[in-house]
Amino acid sequence: MSLTVSDVAAESGVAASAVRFYERQGLIHAARTGGNQRRFERDAVCRVKVARVAQRVGLSVAEIREMLDTLPAEPGLEDWLRLRVQLADEAHRRIASLEAVLDDIASEQKLCDL
Numbered sequence: 001m002s003l004t005v006s007d008v009a010a011e012s013g014v015a016a017s018a019v020r021f022y023e024r025q026g027l028i029h030a031a032r033t034g035g036n037q038r039r040f041e042r043d044a045v046c047r048v049k050v051a052r053v054a055q056r057v058g059l060s061v062a063e064i065r066e067m068l069d070t071l072p073a074e075p076g077l078e079d080w081l082r083l084r085v086q087l088a089d090e091a092h093r094r095i096a097s098l099e100a101v102l103d104d105i106a107s108e109q110k111l112c113d114l
Helices: 005-012 016-024 043-057 061-069 077-106
Strands: 030-032 038-040
Touching: 005 016, 005 038, 005 043, 016 043, 043 061, 043 077, 061 077
Parallel strands: none
Antiparallel strands: 030 038
């Protein structure tokens, strides 16, 4: 089943412009019809949802593309679960890093000598 830009947008909870952005960035891919309309496979919806979560974790578009590029042509549940674990691990790593920064800020050491 192929989906239109509007279908992907509605099912993934983003604007149609976001779907076109993700396509331009290589996060999702579309085939073109004879009338030059975009048609996406069903997994485009999951890819957009993963990309949105990854952006909230703080990953760059390039990092998200790398992550999505590890998926096989027809990802299964285990593939999506692997990305879920990967994103959770990255979120925890970033939280720990920010907590270390907060510890530095709260320490008795001066941030600068003025």
